[in-house]
Amino acid sequence: MEEIALWRKRIDEIDEEILRLLNERIKIAQKIGEIKKASGLDIHAPEREREIFERVLKLNEELYGGEFPKEALFHIYREIMSACLSVEKPLRVAYLGPKATFTHQAALEYFGFSVHYIPVSTIKDVFNEVDLGRADYGVVPVENTIEGVVNYTLDMFLEYDLKIVGEVVIPIKLHLLSNLSSLEDVKRIYSHRHAIAQCRNWIDKNLPKAQIIETESTARACEIVLELNDAAAIASEVASYTYHLNILAQNIQESANNFTRFLIVGNRSMKRTGKDKTSLILAVRNKPGDLYKTLESFYLYGVNLTKIESRPSKKKAWDYVFFVDLDGHMEDHNVRMALDLLAKENRIIKMLGSYPKALFEES
Numbered sequence: 001m002e003e004i005a006l007w008r009k010r011i012d013e014i015d016e017e018i019l020r021l022l023n024e025r026i027k028i029a030q031k032i033g034e035i036k037k038a039s040g041l042d043i044h045a046p047e048r049e050r051e052i053f054e055r056v057l058k059l060n061e062e063l064y065g066g067e068f069p070k071e072a073l074f075h076i077y078r079e080i081m082s083a084c085l086s087v088e089k090p091l092r093v094a095y096l097g098p099k100a101t102f103t104h105q106a107a108l109e110y111f112g113f114s115v116h117y118i119p120v121s122t123i124k125d126v127f128n129e130v131d132l133g134r135a136d137y138g139v140v141p142v143e144n145t146i147e148g149v150v151n152y153t154l155d156m157f158l159e160y161d162l163k164i165v166g167e168v169v170i171p172i173k174l175h176l177l178s179n180l181s182s183l184e185d186v187k188r189i190y191s192h193r194h195a196i197a198q199c200r201n202w203i204d205k206n207l208p209k210a211q212i213i214e215t216e217s218t219a220r221a222c223e224i225v226l227e228l229n230d231a232a233a234i235a236s237e238v239a240s241y242t243y244h245l246n247i248l249a250q251n252i253q254e255s256a257n258n259f260t261r262f263l264i265v266g267n268r269s270m271k272r273t274g275k276d277k278t279s280l281i282l283a284v285r286n287k288p289g290d291l292y293k294t295l296e297s298f299y300l301y302g303v304n305l306t307k308i309e310s311r312p313s314k315k316k317a318w319d320y321v322f323f324v325d326l327d328g329h330m331e332d333h334n335v336r337m338a339l340d341l342l343a344k345e346n347r348i349i350k351m352l353g354s355y356p357k358a359l360f361e362e363s
C-alpha cells in the first residue's frame with residue numbers, strides 16, 4: 001500500500017509539471033495569436049495543427065515505442081490545440097445536426113471541444129451559415145463506404161462558392177447505450193432503422209427477445225432511453241457522453257468496413273502540406289472522346305485521380321458535370337500543369353480547393 005502512495009505522489013508531481021507546461025503553452029499561443037492578428041493572418045492554422053499531430057505521434061513512436069496509445073494522444077493534442085486556439089479566437093462551426101450524430105463526431109475530431117458549435121437541420125443550412133458569415137466553417141458528410149456518395153452535398157458546391165478546407169474519415173462504430181448497467185435488463189432497443197439494420201445480427205444473438213423500436217435519429221433514441229429503465233439505444237460514441245449513457249456493448253455493427261468521409265467547408269485556401277488532395281468540378285461536353293480528353297490531361301502529368309463522380313449540371317437536361325478528387329496540391333508542379341491545360345481548354349467549372357488529406361484515412 002505504501003508503494004502505491006509513493007507512486008501516486010510521483011503522478012501528482014508529473015501532473016503539476018503537465019499543468020505548468022499547459023499554462024505556458026496557452027500563453028505562447030496567445031502571443032502567436034496577437035502577432036497573427038496584427039499581421040492580418042488567419043488565426044486558425046490547420047496546416048500547423050497537422051504538423052504538430054504528425055510530429056507528436058512520430059516522436060511518441062520513436063522515443064517511447066508508442067507506450068502511450070496513439071488514439072488517446074491524438075485526442076489529448078486535439079483538445080490542447082482547440083483550447084489554445086479558443087484564447088486566440090473563438091471559432092464558430094456549423095454542422096449537420098442534431099447533436100451526437102456522426103457529423104458531430106467528425107466536427108469534434110477536426111476542431112475539438114473548445115469551439116462554438118451550431119447544429120443545423122440540413123446540409124444546405126450548413127453551407128448557408130458559412131456563406132452568410134454566421135459560421136467560420138461547416139461540416140457535412142460526403143460519402144459512405146456502404147451507402148455511397150451524398151449527392152446533396154456535391155450539389156451544394158454548384159450553388160455556393162465555398163471551398164473545401166479539410167476532410168475527416170470516421171469509422172462508423174455503433175454501441176448499445178443505456179442508463180442500465182447490465183445487458184439482461186434491456187427489454188427494448190431504440191434506434192434509427194439504418195443503425196438497427198447494421199446491428200441486426202448482434203441483436204438476434206445477444207438480445208433476441210428485446211422489442212425493437214425505430215426512431216427518426218440515433219440521437220432521438222438516446223433522448224427517449226434517458227427517461228427509461230428497461231431500454232437501450234444504438235448510437236455513436238459521442239452520443240454516450242453527450243447523453244451520459246453507459247456503453248453496454250461496443251462495436252455491435254456488422255461491417256468492419258463502414259467509414260464516412262466528411263468535408264470541412266470554409267472561405268479560405270489552404271497551404272501545401274505535402275500530403276494534400278485537390279477537388280474541382282469539370283465540364284465534360286456531350287461529344288465522343290471528351291471525357292477521355294479531360295482525363296488525358298491528368299495522365300500526361302502523372303496526376304492520380306482518387307475519385308470521379310458525375311452529377312447533373314441542373315442547367316440543361318442531360319448535361320453533366322464531374323466532381324474530381326486528385327492526389328496533390330494545386331501548387332504541386334504536376335497538378336499545376338494539368339490544371340493549366342484544363343483551364344486553357346475551358347474545362348474547369350470550379351476549383352473547390354486543395355487541403356490536407358484526412359489524418360487517419362482508413363478507407
Ligand SMILES: O=C(O)C(=O)C[C@]1(C(=O)O)C=C[C@@H](O)C=C1
Pocket residue numbers: 029032033043044045046048049052080081082084085088
Ligand atoms: O501556431 C499557431 O499558429 C498557433 O496559433 C498555435 C496553435 C497550437 O496550439 O499549437 C493553435 C491554433 C492554431 O490553429 C495552430 C496552432
